[in-house]
Amino acid sequence: MTxxxxxxxxxxxxxxxxxxxxxxxxxxxxxxxxxxRNVPAAIRVIDALPEVAGGDLSTRAxxxxxxxxxxxxxxxSEEFQHGTRVKEVFDALLPALRxxxxxxxxxxxxxxxxxxxxxxxxxAYGALGDDVELIGVDYNAALIDEARRLxxxxxxxxxxxxxxxxxxxxxxxxxxxxxxxxxFRGDSLWQFMKLHVRPETDAFVHFxxxxxxxxxLGSWLFHAVRMREPLAKYDGVLSAVRAHPASHLxxxxxxxxxxxxxxxxxxxWGLPIPRVFHMLVGLRPDxxxxxxxxxxxxxxxLGCLK
Amino acid sequence: MIIPLxxxxxxxxxxxxxxxxxxxxxxxxxxxRAYYGRSLLIGALYGQIMAGIVxxxxxxxxxxxxxxxxxxxxxATRFLxxxxxxxxxxxLAVAIRLIPSIDLKCISSVVVFGPCVLIRPxxxxxxxxxxxxxxxxxxxxxxLASVTVLVILTSELALRRLITQTNREERAxx
Numbered sequence: 001m002t003x004x005x006x007x008x009x010x011x012x013x014x015x016x017x018x019x020x021x022x023x024x025x026x027x028x029x030x031x032x033x034x035x036x037r038n039v040p041a042a043i044r045v046i047d048a049l050p051e052v053a054g055g056d057l058s059t060r061a062x063x064x065x066x067x068x069x070x071x072x073x074x075x076x077s078e079e080f081q082h083g084t085r086v087k088e089v090f091d092a093l094l095p096a097l098r099x100x101x102x103x104x105x106x107x108x109x110x111x112x113x114x115x116x117x118x119x120x121x122x123x124a125y126g127a128l129g130d131d132v133e134l135i136g137v138d139y140n141a142a143l144i145d146e147a148r149r150l151x152x153x154x155x156x157x158x159x160x161x162x163x164x165x166x167x168x169x170x171x172x173x174x175x176x177x178x179x180x181x182x183x184f185r186g187d188s189l190w191q192f193m194k195l196h197v198r199p200e201t202d203a204f205v206h207f208x209x210x211x212x213x214x215x216x217l218g219s220w221l222f223h224a225v226r227m228r229e230p231l232a233k234y235d236g237v238l239s240a241v242r243a244h245p246a247s248h249l250x251x252x253x254x255x256x257x258x259x260x261x262x263x264x265x266x267x268x269w270g271l272p273i274p275r276v277f278h279m280l281v282g283l284r285p286d287x288x289x290x291x292x293x294x295x296x297x298x299x300x301x302l303g304c305l306k
Numbered sequence: 307m308i309i310p311l312x313x314x315x316x317x318x319x320x321x322x323x324x325x326x327x328x329x330x331x332x333x334x335x336x337x338x339r340a341y342y343g344r345s346l347l348i349g350a351l352y353g354q355i356m357a358g359i360v361x362x363x364x365x366x367x368x369x370x371x372x373x374x375x376x377x378x379x380x381x382a383t384r385f386l387x388x389x390x391x392x393x394x395x396x397x398l399a400v401a402i403r404l405i406p407s408i409d410l411k412c413i414s415s416v417v418v419f420g421p422c423v424l425i426r427p428x429x430x431x432x433x434x435x436x437x438x439x440x441x442x443x444x445x446x447x448x449x450l451a452s453v454t455v456l457v458i459l460t461s462e463l464a465l466r467r468l469i470t471q472t473n474r475e476e477r478a479x480x
Binding site for chain 2: 268
């Protein structure tokens with residue numbers, strides 16, 4: 001498998017895995033790493049970030065940049081109807097979980113929620129039901145603060161936390177993510193999928209870029225015209241280019257052998273036209289037929305890989 | 307009057323869309339109808355001012371040189387032969403987005419809006435070059451056309467600042 005460089009955003013923040021406290025990043029060392037990789041775009045972005053006394057990257061400047069980038073990413077999500085896309089899955093999945101007699105509330109945890117677009121959208125327009133609880137988690141406190149601010153500004157009752165999604169006190173019935181899977185490289189993807197295997201969890205729905213032959217050009221074109229922040233342009237293109245192939249996602253998902261895993265979104269209307277996003281859906285065996293009863297028609301439109 | 311009217315419609319639409327693009331990706335609230343409405347309006351108003359200035363200059367020169375008007379209209383007609391199909395495609399894509407289908411909306415973005423924004427500068431320059439090519443040797447028209455192209459191509463940049471100032475409260479507070 002091709003060894004891609006990391007995304008810039010993955011290198012300008014670091015967290016203590018236990019406390020989730022922010023770890024300092026030395027600017028000179030980071031610049032040296034990127035110079036070694038010879039990626040001028042990344043060098044320019046990092047060079048422009050101010051440093052504080054001691055030579056660490058300014059946390060505030062990094063957070064401001066990440067919030068701006070997430071705002072631009074939300075624009076893409078809106079343009080690609082991502083809220084509606086997620087809702088149509090949950091409109092089939094949640095009734096399936098109810099029919100299967102799962103305990104309430106049906107808790108959906110959005111992993112790496114960033115500024116919380118998906119959960120805010122579902123809260124505002126999803127009408128998922130009173131027995132559904134939505135929790136958005138991210139390691140980055142600045143993104144969570146922004147998610148809370150935005151939710152409050154529009155009167156949305158959302159629960160956003162700076163936390164590890166798999167270490168919450170409340171168990172998740174469904175794990176959800178958007179654009180997170182490709183961040184896990186090598187064995188870490190398998191390990192991430194393995195974390196879903198817990199008694200309370202009935203399903204996972206992970207959206208990520210669909211990689212095809214058209215991805216490099218299409219992704220570059222789209223980010224060139226839509227994004228302003230150089231970081232968003234670079235990371236956005238790289239995200240799509242280094243997205244895991246559907247077959248690799250499926251084989252990793254089967255690490256959680258208790259789930260029936262399927263990729264939806266393999267083609268457009270049955271034609272050999274690639275989609276922008278696909279989703280990896282994993283369901284407990286008793287939930288799968290109940291879900292498919294409701295999702296079969298859309299599944300046909302989306303195309304699936306089992 | 308059909309040529310000036312068509313130019314005015316295109317200028318208004320282009321400036322309104324430039325206002326939309328300048329505003330997009332800067333507001334993370336969910337309900338952005340008012341925000342985008344304001345941005346489209348600011349863009350359209352900006353277009354009126356710029357189109358108005360160009361119109362005043364053309365009319366002022368045409369008053370003292372009647373041949374100038376005919377030459378300007380000939381160049382504008384050729385300009386429209388290039389730009390009108392482009393504009394029609396964009397407007398049709400906007401219409402497609404009104405259909406409640408995720409797939410159609412995504413296709414309109416991938417196939418039309420993205421590429422059209424990317425090639426817009428090339429289209430404008432090509433249309434103006436085609437408009438002037440062989441129609442006129444009048445340096446006043448060449449200069450006016452060049453300034454107009456510059457105004458069109460910098461409209462989004464000019465509007466960014468304006469729109470950011472009018473939507474100060476919606477920016478991230480960090």
